[in-house]
Amino acid sequence: MTRALVSVPPAAKRGEIVDVRAMIAHPMETGYRMGPNGAEIPRDIITRFVCTYDGAEVFSAEFFPAVSANPFVSFNLIATESGTLAFEWTDDKGQIETASAEIVVS
Amino acid sequence: MRRPAASLVAFAALALALLGGGAQAGDIAPHERRSGRTFMAPETQAMQADDTTNPGMLWVLQGAGLWDEKAGTSGRSCAGCHGAAEAMRGVAARYPAFDPASGKPIDLAGRIRQCRSARQGAPDLARDSDALLALTTFVAHQLRGMPIAPPKDPRLDPYRETGRQIFTTRMGQLDLSCANCHDDNWNQRLAGSAVTQAHPTGYPLYRLEWQGIGSLQRRMRNCMIGVRAEPFAAGSDDFIALELHLMQRAAGMAIETPGVRP
Missing domain, CATH: 1.10.760.10 (Cytochrome c-like domain)
Incomplete structure (x- = not known):
């Protein structure tokens, strides 16, 4: 089950700068730790985060092992049209988690 | 060092x-x-x-999902008996409470485990398991702002x-x-x-x-x-x-x- 929380203002004026926040539950296991039996815990991190606004990429980030568990990203963008903000997190296994939010621009 | x-x-x-x-x-x-x-x-x-910045809300979200999920031989969810989680306001603020069945006090997480095994007939949730923590967080979250x-x-x-x-x-x-x-x-x-x-x-x-x-x-x-x-x-x-x-x-x-x- 994807556990992601995204925060986008439901409504904005055209040209307004809005605050977007996205958080996802993920262990972000670095691959440098050992388990209680001395066995290596395999690396399992999110490597890429992308946000698209009506299909166009507006923000992306690469994550590395130093990023803590349950990564939180916050950024600003200019509200241009009413539409969908789609969020996508890709992890080491190639698994993709998604979330989305609507914004109404007047 | x-x-x-x-x-x-x-x-x-x-x-x-x-x-x-x-x-x-x-x-x-x-x-x-x-x-x-x-x-x-x-x-x-x-x-x-x-x-929107409190990472604990990720577990509240997971708990909300588990609250409505049917589990065990009874085929019932938490919501099936208790209804909306808001009904738990006031109930959870008093834990640990006395449990007549065992003759001992029981805490909120213990009560949720007991409810699952005795009433839902679902497999036990280990203490400190993600699922039990999520359910406990979700129920306790309903009381935010209320006095202990x-x-x-x-x-x-x-x-x-x-x-x-x-x-x-x-x-x-x-x-x-x-x-x-x-x-x-x-x-x-x-x-x-x-x-x-x-x-x-x-x-x-x-x-x-x-x-x-x-x-x-x-x-x-x-x-x-x-x-x-x-x-x-x-x-x-x-x-x-x-x-x-x-x-x-x-x-x-x-x-x-x-x-x-x-």
Whole structure:
């Protein structure tokens, strides 16, 4: 089950700068730790985060092992049209988690 | 190796101060009680205050899903009997409560486990499992802002007394009781961290050090390891008694679940 929380203002004026926040539950296991039996815990991190606004990429980030568990990203963008903000997190296994939010621009 | 050594020195210094000081401040006056939140940096307080930045909300979200999910041989969900989770407001604020079935007090997580096995016929959830923490967080979150309300059940009194005794009994190689720090020296710092008054207002809470959510018992286990005592078993009567005492001590303080702590 994807556990992601995204925060986008439901409504904005055209040209307004809005605050977007996205958080996802993920262990972000670095691959440098050992388990209680001395066995290596395999690396399992999110490597890429992308946000698209009506299909166009507006923000992306690469994550590395130093990023803590349950990564939180916050950024600003200019509200241009009413539409969908789609969020996508890709992890080491190639698994993709998604979330989305609507914004109404007047 | 620098950090453990530094904290060891601080621990030893505090232990010496406690052994030499002698002045027993005793219980904290009601008007002096402070949530652990007020000891944190403004940035961490802001992180807890805003649901869009509070990572504990991820577990609230998971718990909300589990609340509506059918489980076990009964084919019923939590919501199937209890309805909307708002119905749990006021109920959960009184835990640990007396459980007539076992003749002992039971905490909220224990009650959820019992409900699952006895009523839902679902497989048991381990203590400190993500699913149990999520459900407990979700239920406790319904009470955010409400005061902690320990029940006035006389059957609980002997257990509360046991809890108070454990709280004030020195233990471990450092020979410290909970009260030595949390009643008598809550305004001091230990290895750079605030000691705090140990009021369980935000549990289960997200600890940045854990990078996850954890129970009150996990926090107490941490403290016991800190004074180099052997921690009680998870879900043991001793831990429940301590929880009872802590809730009584914090009666009337507002619940913050999910809290964020450094």
